[in-house]
Amino acid sequence: MKTIALWVRRYIMVYGIIMLCTFLMCLLFNPAAELPVVAFFGRIMVFALIALLSLAVYHAKEELSARAWWVRTVLHLLVLEAALLPLAHHWGFWQGGTDILVYAGFILLAKVLWHLADYSLNVRTAAQINEKIRNNRLSRNTRKD
Amino acid sequence: MRVTVEQIGREQEEEVVVRCHDPGAVWVGQVAEAASGQRTVCGWREDGMHRLRLAEILYFEVVDDRSFCYTQGAVYEAKEKLYEFERLCAGSSLFRCSKSMILNADRIDYVRPSLSGRFEAVLSNGEKVIVSRKYVADLKRMLGVHEA
Numbered sequence: 001m002k003t004i005a006l007w008v009r010r011y012i013m014v015y016g017i018i019m020l021c022t023f024l025m026c027l028l029f030n031p032a033a034e035l036p037v038v039a040f041f042g043r044i045m046v047f048a049l050i051a052l053l054s055l056a057v058y059h060a061k062e063e064l065s066a067r068a069w070w071v072r073t074v075l076h077l078l079v080l081e082a083a084l085l086p087l088a089h090h091w092g093f094w095q096g097g098t099d100i101l102v103y104a105g106f107i108l109l110a111k112v113l114w115h116l117a118d119y120s121l122n123v124r125t126a127a128q129i130n131e132k133i134r135n136n137r138l139s140r141n142t143r144k145d
Numbered sequence: 146m147r148v149t150v151e152q153i154g155r156e157q158e159e160e161v162v163v164r165c166h167d168p169g170a171v172w173v174g175q176v177a178e179a180a181s182g183q184r185t186v187c188g189w190r191e192d193g194m195h196r197l198r199l200a201e202i203l204y205f206e207v208v209d210d211r212s213f214c215y216t217q218g219a220v221y222e223a224k225e226k227l228y229e230f231e232r233l234c235a236g237s238s239l240f241r242c243s244k245s246m247i248l249n250a251d252r253i254d255y256v257r258p259s260l261s262g263r264f265e266a267v268l269s270n271g272e273k274v275i276v277s278r279k280y281v282a283d284l285k286r287m288l289g290v291h292e293a
Contacts, residue, residue, distance in 0.1 A: 062245070063243045063245060064192060066259070066261060115262075122264065123258050126256050126258045128285070135252060135257060136174065136288070140171065
């Protein structure tokens with residue numbers, strides 16, 4: 001159940017990031033365009049699903065070393081670009097030569113945002129744990145005194 | 146607080162059940178420590194077999210299908226597999242921290258996040274080990290960290 005909740009939370013997070021990036025791209029490069037709302041949200045859902053499925057590149061039997069993690073992160077970015085760019089083109093999110101560079105840049109930005117959001121959550125968790133460790137140690141020392 | 150001591154037969158396994166309001170309370174940890182501190186595992190070195198109390202183990206690790214117990218100043222080979230050791234230290238301050246390691250929470254100095262989405266735990270002897278995010282929830286539960 002917890003695993004399902006975790007993946008649903010991740011899905012919503014990816015969905016939000018992709019929607020934001022796609023919306024910004026449309027706003028910057030084609031502000032006059034009318035977005036068919038239902039189709040737009042549906043497509044973003046597919047994008048988010050692909051983005052989540054592509055996380056399979058991180059799967060490993062053993063714990064990943066820091067180096068292996070970086071290698072897979074680059075690989076993940078390549079998989080994302082290879083899967084999302086043609087699909088986005090098919091759905092008319094980008095057309096020309098400059099567009100593809102910008103769209104690829106947005107995918108990179110979305111990935112960076114994902115890792116930053118993840119990291120900031122972990123900073124908070126680490127702070128909570130450290131505070132508890134400190135308190136436990138303090139009360140242990142007080143008892144000894 | 147009421148303390149109940151029940152005498153049981155030799156054929157039954159001894160156990161301590163703590164009914165409390167806050168599992169993270171210091172006294173709960175002390176009871177668990179006292180109970181788990183009695184448990185021991187066998188560790189082997191060149192000079193023979195040693196009996197190690199769970200409380201003195203920093204972490205237990207499996208490397209190339211061989212198990213090792215790390216204490217403050219020594220490394221011992223153990224016979225237990227990871228899941229056996231995990232079962233052995235249930236209810237103690239040792240918890241699964243990654244696919245191949247069981248870590249003693251009482252020996253963590255502090256933790257810090259890494260970019261790779263995992264946590265690095267700095268132990269009382271200065272050694273650094275990785276805590277997978279998957280198992281951080283167990284550490285939080287063990288320490289009594291409540292979600293805001």
